[in-house]
Amino acid sequence: MEDLRRFSELLHGESIETLSKEAPAVAYEAFHSDWLFHHTERVVFWSQRLAEEKNLRGDSFHAVTFSAWVHDIGRTVDPERHAEIGAVWVEELLRSRGVPENIVSIAVDAVRNHGTSATPKTDTGHILRLADALAVCDPMFVGMYAPVLEEEDRKKVLKMVEKKWKVVEEYGREDLIDLRTTIRLLEG
Numbered sequence: 402m403e404d405l406r407r408f409s410e411l412l413h414g415e416s417i418e419t420l421s422k423e424a425p426a427v428a429y430e431a432f433h434s435d436w437l438f439h440h441t442e443r444v445v446f447w448s449q450r451l452a453e454e455k456n457l458r459g460d461s462f463h464a465v466t467f468s469a470w471v472h473d474i475g476r477t478v479d480p481e482r483h484a485e486i487g488a489v490w491v492e493e494l495l496r497s498r499g500v501p502e503n504i505v506s507i508a509v510d511a512v513r514n515h516g517t518s519a520t521p522k523t524d525t526g527h528i529l530r531l532a533d534a535l536a537v538c539d540p541m542f543v544g545m546y547a548p549v550l551e552e553e554d555r556k557k558v559l560k561m562v563e564k565k566w567k568v569v570e571e572y573g574r575e576d577l578i579d580l581r582t583t584i585r586l587l588e589g
């Protein structure tokens with residue numbers, strides 16, 4: 402995992418709580434010049450909101466926050482295999498910091514299975530998978546970029562939104578996003 406070592410060096414924490422507070426630095430280092438940074442922030446927002454709804458507290462809440470901040474970190478190595486690459490990095494990092502094994506496996510499952518066609522094994526995994534989909538469909542995110550996108554790119558984003566909206570429907574959480582606003586922003 403040579404390519405991701407520079408991100409491990411930004412994190413000094415030895416508990417999931419401290420690591421979750423340091424994790425924005427990883428997202429910033431990886432994506433600050435890129436839409437992926439704003440995407441990640443939005444995933445954190447939705448993950449925390451869903452975690453509060455489920456009454457997750459303490460380390461369970463910090464595991465959600467940490468996983469959300471780093472879920473796309475593998476994209477810096479290979480976008481196609483990013484979920485698996487990120488999961489391996491998370492596992493190595495959290496184990497090396499002495500984080501309890503139950504928390505390690507929750508975070509690893511969440512990062513590994515956040516994609517559209519994945520099946521997470523834990524509540525945390527489902528939270529992250531839904532949060533990732535909500536973040537893509539979110540007018541708060543789309544609105545930042547839609548005005549400056551070329552028509553071809555707007556069509557690509559629209560396709561991505563349609564795909565991720567299926568995940569939102571799968572969880573029955575269409576109540577959380579005003580999809581019409583997002584579509585309007587993209588149709589120009």
Ligand SMILES: [Fe+2]
Nearest residue numbers: 444472473533
């Ligand atoms: Fe994502």
